[in-house]
Amino acid sequence: MAKNKFHTGPGPSQRQLRVGELVRRRLSDVLAHGDIHDPDLNRMSITVAEVRTSPDLKVATAYVLPLGGDHAQEALEALIRNRSELRRVVAKGLALKYAPQLRFVLDDTFDRMDETRRLFSQEAVKRDIADDQEDDDAL
Template structure:
């Protein structure tokens, strides 16, 4: 009987987690683009073939204009970020990254405010 070791999650999920750590570190320590000030990488979702990755980010006091500027900042830094990922990960292909604002924190704040207003006015 052959025993197989099952990992707790799939390879795309493991690669996405490692990609998230590398990108978060690069954004915090290496990028000097003012459009990316205060940006935090919150989640990465990689496709099964690992050719593409959706990178989600959050920023405090986000406005539509700031979000658009941050996305443009990520796009202009994408070549550098791909090189950083290529140096730090052993992948046949470095994923093509697309950047999206993660509004889950804003949604969570909105729900919390609604719950607090209901508790304050029973």
């Protein structure tokens, strides 16, 4: 099978998914309760959309976005600045052999959804979809 830019190999294991979700919940709780000693970070409401872990579970990449999407870069900088404290506090609440190194990435899922909606609202696309549905109905 030929590889392309969308196919990077097998998906995450059940273990990676389970640990990612545990880290996501714990990180969300820590951020919601203001357990970090940084007033800039504590005044922000940050959503943790997803956490993906490396196969060895030693790196956890958190996809985050501040509520409303405002001040996203500022929120990312605050998270990166406090990553060691976040790692310690998150790991304290989990029963893992290793505390995963935390990486933070801005979540662009909502931007991609908006772009998809914009594309589907174009007249040419609507016409093509209608033509395809008529072809399917004829079969």
